[in-house]
Amino acid sequence: xxxxxxxxxxxxxxxxxxxxxxxxxxxxxxxxxxxxxxxxxxxxxxxxxxxxxxxxxxxxxxxxxxxxxxxxxxxxxxxxxxxxxxxxxxxxxxxxxxxxxxxxxxxxxxxxxxxxxxxxxxxxxxxxxxxxxxxxxxxxxxxxxxxxxxxxxxxxxxxxxxxxxxxxxxxxxxxxxxxxxxxxxxxxxxxxxxxxxxxxxxxxxxxxxxxxxxxxxxxxxxxxxxxxxxxxxxxxxxxxxxxxxxxxxxxxxxxxxxxxxxxxxxxxxxxxxxxxxxxxxxxxxxxxxxxxxxxxxxxxxxxxxxxxxxxxxxxxxxxxxxxxxxxxxxxxxxxxxxxxxxxxx
Amino acid sequence: xxxxxxxxxxxxxxxxxxxxxxxxxxxxxxxxxxxxxxxxxxxxxxxxxxxxxxxxxxxxxxxxxxxxxxxxxxxxxxxxxxxxxxxxxxxxxxxxxxxxxxxxxxxxxxxxxxxxxxxxxxxxxxxxxxxxxxxxxxxxxxxxxxxxxxxxxxxxxxxxxxxxxxxxxxxxxxxxxxxxxxxxxxxxxxxxxxxxxxxxxxxxxxxxxxxxxxxxxxxxxxxxxxxxxxxxxxxxxxxxxxxxxxxxxxxxxxxxxxxxxxxxxxxxxxxxxxxxxxxxxxxxxxxxxxxxxxxxxxxxxxxxxxxxxxxxxxxxxxxxxxxxxxxxxxxxxxxxxxxxxxxxx
DNA sequence: GTGAAAGCGCTAACAA
DNA sequence: TTGTTAGCGCTTTCAC
Numbered sequence: 001x002x003x004x005x006x007x008x009x010x011x012x013x014x015x016x017x018x019x020x021x022x023x024x025x026x027x028x029x030x031x032x033x034x035x036x037x038x039x040x041x042x043x044x045x046x047x048x049x050x051x052x053x054x055x056x057x058x059x060x061x062x063x064x065x066x067x068x069x070x071x072x073x074x075x076x077x078x079x080x081x082x083x084x085x086x087x088x089x090x091x092x093x094x095x096x097x098x099x100x101x102x103x104x105x106x107x108x109x110x111x112x113x114x115x116x117x118x119x120x121x122x123x124x125x126x127x128x129x130x131x132x133x134x135x136x137x138x139x140x141x142x143x144x145x146x147x148x149x150x151x152x153x154x155x156x157x158x159x160x161x162x163x164x165x166x167x168x169x170x171x172x173x174x175x176x177x178x179x180x181x182x183x184x185x186x187x188x189x190x191x192x193x194x195x196x197x198x199x200x201x202x203x204x205x206x207x208x209x210x211x212x213x214x215x216x217x218x219x220x221x222x223x224x225x226x227x228x229x230x231x232x233x234x235x236x237x238x239x240x241x242x243x244x245x246x247x248x249x250x251x252x253x254x255x256x257x258x259x260x261x262x263x264x265x266x267x268x269x270x271x272x273x274x275x276x277x278x279x280x281x282x283x284x285x286x287x288x289x290x291x292x293x294x295x296x297x298x299x300x301x302x303x304x305x306x307x308x309x310x311x312x313x314x315x316x317x318x319x320x321x322x323x324x325x326x327x328x329x330x331x332x333x334x335x336x337x338x339x340x341x342x343x344x345x
Numbered sequence: 346x347x348x349x350x351x352x353x354x355x356x357x358x359x360x361x362x363x364x365x366x367x368x369x370x371x372x373x374x375x376x377x378x379x380x381x382x383x384x385x386x387x388x389x390x391x392x393x394x395x396x397x398x399x400x401x402x403x404x405x406x407x408x409x410x411x412x413x414x415x416x417x418x419x420x421x422x423x424x425x426x427x428x429x430x431x432x433x434x435x436x437x438x439x440x441x442x443x444x445x446x447x448x449x450x451x452x453x454x455x456x457x458x459x460x461x462x463x464x465x466x467x468x469x470x471x472x473x474x475x476x477x478x479x480x481x482x483x484x485x486x487x488x489x490x491x492x493x494x495x496x497x498x499x500x501x502x503x504x505x506x507x508x509x510x511x512x513x514x515x516x517x518x519x520x521x522x523x524x525x526x527x528x529x530x531x532x533x534x535x536x537x538x539x540x541x542x543x544x545x546x547x548x549x550x551x552x553x554x555x556x557x558x559x560x561x562x563x564x565x566x567x568x569x570x571x572x573x574x575x576x577x578x579x580x581x582x583x584x585x586x587x588x589x590x591x592x593x594x595x596x597x598x599x600x601x602x603x604x605x606x607x608x609x610x611x612x613x614x615x616x617x618x619x620x621x622x623x624x625x626x627x628x629x630x631x632x633x634x635x636x637x638x639x640x641x642x643x644x645x646x647x648x649x650x651x652x653x654x655x656x657x658x659x660x661x662x663x664x665x666x667x668x669x670x671x672x673x674x675x676x677x678x679x680x681x682x683x684x685x686x687x688x689x690x
Numbered sequence: 691g692t693g694a695a696a697g698c699g700c701t702a703a704c705a706a
Numbered sequence: 707t708t709g710t711t712a713g714c715g716c717t718t719t720c721a722c
Binding site: 002004006023024049050051052053054056057 | 714715716718
Binding site for chain 1: 691692694
């Protein structure tokens, strides 16, 4: 059987409390006593039982992270950032994926799958504001991603409208006149709305067309969806000279279609993605992309959860935190002369 | 405060045990009583405290999954498979990443980071057999990946030697005479050894060269490492007509270098990767790759852990489980005529 | 500075 | 079929 505090106490000839004091680094223990107890701990190979500690303290040391899908490298990299940030605070991360489906997101937000957690970081896709309004769970919830819910939860995101405008401005600055948007969402919710808005605002400001014929809606957000959307636009007879995609996988899928059709990137059509995924740096044509500071997002999300956990949840206003982003220019817009072909920049 | 069994019992006017019976779906409860209790549960919004249950039962309902890195889409997809398989058994997954570094892998295997788990699935890179021999943890451990440790732990993997031979045979079958291997590992451990062995065996059997000049060692296994390795081979003066890479990201990195140098794939150099990552299906040249059955690996790993958990850990021999794999032929070896360009096949 | 004892919420004997 | 109770291993008052 496992050795418990009691065993150690018996072995050292002291009370349970004293052992506990040593284990928890309590201040007022004489060095001699500390060493004596420590010797017993080592001798017996004692390891504290976390379940008991959790039961007693009401904390588990676990936060849950619920992402749409790990297959998208952006989310995989984000998960890595969250895990590291949590580790810095001695927290471990329970991972779940929702497939971006509303019911799953609701279940997760209600703590259905994981009731052993101190907090939850959720990156929703289809979730609607009302789904969160009657949340019974009392563990802190932090939202990630581009949708703005205006609910009493912290929210970490980059400025999606500004980021989209920057991307489009880059294209118009290169002389592109007809910029398509790939990755608007079919159905009721429109998670891409901020990026679509930025796209539209920037084009309108430049006096360029931003009509619906230039927007391709998709069901999902993978390579195949991007390829399908690009195909649809080309088949519609429209011939944009630039494409702004909701994310990198879609941009890469679109580039594949352009390649198959013999259209050159960027000469015939320039392409900009979003997320700055590693994959975009190694294609035959490297991909210009908006690069969110994933590391910061992960860190801020963890800190946000842990702060709420500290107890000021009710007191403090919900915070809207803006993480940084920047545009990384590569071959898909500026051609082979692009600086740092396969590098970071 | 949280509502407990006691509160529900008081509310329903029954004993704690009866509520517990209802919560745990115990057989012998009269329907009337069950409904009455259920009504109180709903009214109070009762949720069982898992920490307490855990303390009592000694089970947490959590298994840990430790992977080298999430950035590699193979591992991300594998993580998704494990999460789904675990969910099917009402288990949730704690995720950790080791960076493929030995010390981290040792810490994880000793349960350092997560002591609240029922079992552990570990995909080691640098871990050495002796690191596991004095494992104090008593929770079941299941190993993933290509290294064969010959230790008393279950091990789920594909037949790497056979897979590598299949890949190389595909290349020689296409008339390639000089097949390089990218992705052997520098340093003491050699996780790629089975794939290198398969590569060597197949070439030797075909009477073709398999000398060290054709093997490029790398520090890591990302796109950049593949690119660097390819560069080194070309700069060495060697001009292979085919490359077999340890994994898809490396193969894609290598293809980028070939592209930059004006070498055509597959005409000048054919390329085969490993893992069949989505990304490989959407490049300018789609990638032929060995496709392991990730879904099966995830499922088998979870089942393996849970079986051991069942208690027969000591009784049963450690199992070596072989998951399936197959070669998916795409443009990087057979050219544009390849069937199913961007599709699954 | 250290010890004794209560109790976190739950499950499982055992009793009724 | 339902109730009573002990105790999982720990932390935490409160004495000493």
